[in-house]
Amino acid sequence: MSHRRIRFYGAAGQLGTIAVTLLGLLLLTFFIGRLMPADPVRAIVGEDATRETYEQVYRSLGLDRPLWEQFAYYLGDVFTGNFGTSIRTGQPVIQDILHVMPATIELATFAILIGAGLGVPLGVFAAVNKDRWLDHVVRVFSLFGHSMPIFWTGMIALIVFYAHLGLVGGSGRMDQFYIGLVEERTGFLLIDSLIAGEMDVFWSALNHIILPAALLGYSSSAYITRMTRSFMLDQLGQEYVTTARVKGLSRNQTIWQHAFVNIRVQLVTIIALAYGSLLEGAVLIETVFAWPGFGQYLTNNLITGDMNAVMTCVLIVGVIFIGLNLLSDVLYRIFDPRTR
Amino acid sequence: MEKPILEVDNLRIRYGGASVEAVRGVSFTLGRERLGIVGESGSGKSTVGRALLRLLPGATITADTLRFGELELLTLSEKAMLKVRGRRMSMILQDPKFSLNPIRRVGDQVGETYLRHFRCSKAEARDKALAMLEAVKIRDPERVYDQYPHEISGGMGQRVMIAMMLLADPDLVIADEPTSALDVTVRLQVLNILDSLVRDRGIGLIMISHDLNLVRNFCDRVLIMYAGRVVETLAARDLDRAQHPYTRGLLAAQPRIGGARAPLAVLDRQPEWLEEKA
Structure with missing residues (x-):
C-alpha cells in the first residue's frame, strides 16, 4: 500500500514538473515571438502598405491588447492546435x-x-x-x-x-x-x-x-x-x-x-x-x-x-x-x- | 599428516611497473585448518589472497610451487581457473556495501554461484540459495532473496556474501578482512556463523586481518607479514610467545581494558626486518 502511494506521488510530482516546464516553455516561445526584432505586421503587409492597412492588421493580430491577454490567447491557440499560418508558405x-x-x-x-x-x-x-x-x-x-x-x-x-x-x-x-x-x-x-x-x-x-x-x-x-x-x-x-x-x-x-x-x-x-x-x-x-x-x-x-x-x-x-x-x-x- | 590443501613456496608478486615486489618469497602450507594472515596495511596480505585466485590484473606472479589440491595454479589456463574460482576456492570480500551488485537481487547473486558451476535449473539454484541463506542465519530467506543490497544491513550483507561464497562447497575460502566494515556489535555474530560453517564443512580458511585478537580467537595458526614477507609463523595460542620483534611490537601496541593508562607502545621499525632471509 505505502509503496503504491509513494509511486503515485512520484508520478503526480513528475506530471506537475512537466506542467510547470511546459508553461515555462510556452512563456519562452511567446516572448521570443514578441521580443524578436522582426515585425510580424510588416512581414504580412509588406513594405509598401498604407498606415491604415498596417493598423488594421496590427489590431487583428491582437497586438494592441495587454501582454498577459495576448499570452492567454496564445495558450488557447496552442491547446486547440492552432499554431497560426506560415508567412513564408502561406500554409498552417x-x-x-x-x-x-x-x-x-x-x-x-x-x-x-x-x-x-x-x-x-x-x-x-x-x-x-x-x-x-x-x-x-x-x-x-x-x-x-x-x-x-x-x-x-x-x-x-x-x-x-x-x-x-x-x-x-x-x-x-x-x-x-x-x-x-x-x-x-x-x-x-x-x-x-x-x-x-x-x-x-x-x-x-x-x-x-x-x-x-x-x-x-x-x-x-x-x-x-x-x-x-x-x-x-x-x-x-x-x-x-x-x-x-x-x-x-x-x-x-x-x-x-x-x-x-x-x-x-x-x-x-x-x-x-x-x-x-x-x-x-x-x-x-x-x-x-x-x-x-x-x-x-x-x-x-x-x-x-x-x-x-x-x-x-x-x-x-x-x-x-x-x-x-x-x-x-x-x-x-x-x-x-x-x-x- | 593429511595432504595439505594448499602449498605455497617462494611466492613473489610484482605489480606492473613497480620497482619493488609487493610480496617477496612467501611460503606456507595449509591443511583443513584456519590460518590467519596478519600484517599492517601494505604488508601484502590481501595481495597474497588475490594471487591465489589469480585475480591481480597487471601483476606478475611467480612461485616455485603454488599447488592447490592436485592443481598447479600458476600453469593453469584461464579457462581452468574459471572452474576453480567459486567452486573450489572462493573469497569473502571486505565491505558488502561495495562487493554486492547494487542493481541485482540479493538471492539471484547468491544463486549465480551455483548456476555457474552446476548444470541445473533456475528453480534449483533458487532453492540452493534459499537454503544457504538460511544456513547463514537469515531469518526470512524468501523475503531477503528478493531484496536489493541497499535494502539490507551491513551484517546481513556480509552473511549474504558468506552464503554466496560457500554455496558451491569450496575446499578453501579466503576471508579478506571480512568484518572490518561491520559494526562491532555484529562482528562476532558474523564471525561465528563463518566459523561454524567452515568447521562443519571441513573447509580450509585463510583469514586476512589486521586484528590480532580476532585471529587469535578464530584461527589455528597465524602468519605475520611485514613488507611483503612472512616474518613469523606460529600457533594462534602461542601468539603471546612470539619471538620476532615486529610481532612483539604489534602485541605491545594493543590497548587493554583495565590496563595501565600509560601511552601505548609505538612500533620501532628496524631496517633489518626488510631483509630477506637467505
Whole structure:
C-alpha cells in the first residue's frame, strides 16, 4: 500500500514538473515571438502598405491588447492546435511541420541506431582494454568523429561513395524518378513505400538515407563512445566486479552481466539526449544532402523571420526534450531499484 | 599428516611497473585448518589472497610451487581457473556495501554461484540459495532473496556474501578482512556463523586481518607479514610467545581494558626486518 502511494506521488510530482516546464516553455516561445526584432505586421503587409492597412492588421493580430491577454490567447491557440499560418508558405504551420518532421525523425532514428550500435560496444571495448592499443585506436576514431566538421565529411562522403563508387544514392530522400510515386500516409518514406508495396522506392529511400545517417551516427557515436567508456571504467573499478570474478564468472560474463547492467541507466540518458539533438535537426547535413527536414525548415524560418513558424519549432524542440527526459526518468525507475 | 590443501613456496608478486615486489618469497602450507594472515596495511596480505585466485590484473606472479589440491595454479589456463574460482576456492570480500551488485537481487547473486558451476535449473539454484541463506542465519530467506543490497544491513550483507561464497562447497575460502566494515556489535555474530560453517564443512580458511585478537580467537595458526614477507609463523595460542620483534611490537601496541593508562607502545621499525632471509 505505502509503496503504491509513494509511486503515485512520484508520478503526480513528475506530471506537475512537466506542467510547470511546459508553461515555462510556452512563456519562452511567446516572448521570443514578441521580443524578436522582426515585425510580424510588416512581414504580412509588406513594405509598401498604407498606415491604415498596417493598423488594421496590427489590431487583428491582437497586438494592441495587454501582454498577459495576448499570452492567454496564445495558450488557447496552442491547446486547440492552432499554431497560426506560415508567412513564408502561406500554409498552417502545423501542416508544414507535419510534412518535414517525419523526414527528420526517420534520419535521426536511423542515425541514433547507428550511433548507439557503434558507440556503446566500442566504449565498452575501450574501457575493458584501457590504455592498450585497442583503446587508443577507439579513442582516436571517436575523436575524429567528434571533431570533423560534418558538412565537410558530408561532401567528401558524397564525392567518394556517390560520385566515384556509386554505392549509395545522392542527395534527397529518393531518386528523382520516384518522387510522388508513393502516397504519403505516415510521412516516413521507408514505411510508406513498404505499405504501398513499392520495393523499388523502399530500396531507393534506404540507399539515400544510409549515407547521411551513417555520418550523423558516426558523429554522435563519438560522444556515446566516450561516455560509455568512462561509465564502464567507473563500474569496472567497483568491488562487485571482483566478487563476480571470484564466483567463477569469466571476464566477458562479468562485463556484460554485472558491470554493463549498471550503466544502462546512464546510457539511456545520454542516448536520449543525443537523439534529441538529432531530432532538433541536423541543419548542415540536411543542407548538404538536400534533405527536406526540420533543421532546414527551422533555419529558413529564422532567416525569413517567419515568427509563427519559429515559435512553433522552438516549442516542438522543447517538447521533444521534455519527452525524452520523461522517458529517461521512467527508464531510470525501471532499471535502478534504488530509485524506486 | 593429511595432504595439505594448499602449498605455497617462494611466492613473489610484482605489480606492473613497480620497482619493488609487493610480496617477496612467501611460503606456507595449509591443511583443513584456519590460518590467519596478519600484517599492517601494505604488508601484502590481501595481495597474497588475490594471487591465489589469480585475480591481480597487471601483476606478475611467480612461485616455485603454488599447488592447490592436485592443481598447479600458476600453469593453469584461464579457462581452468574459471572452474576453480567459486567452486573450489572462493573469497569473502571486505565491505558488502561495495562487493554486492547494487542493481541485482540479493538471492539471484547468491544463486549465480551455483548456476555457474552446476548444470541445473533456475528453480534449483533458487532453492540452493534459499537454503544457504538460511544456513547463514537469515531469518526470512524468501523475503531477503528478493531484496536489493541497499535494502539490507551491513551484517546481513556480509552473511549474504558468506552464503554466496560457500554455496558451491569450496575446499578453501579466503576471508579478506571480512568484518572490518561491520559494526562491532555484529562482528562476532558474523564471525561465528563463518566459523561454524567452515568447521562443519571441513573447509580450509585463510583469514586476512589486521586484528590480532580476532585471529587469535578464530584461527589455528597465524602468519605475520611485514613488507611483503612472512616474518613469523606460529600457533594462534602461542601468539603471546612470539619471538620476532615486529610481532612483539604489534602485541605491545594493543590497548587493554583495565590496563595501565600509560601511552601505548609505538612500533620501532628496524631496517633489518626488510631483509630477506637467505
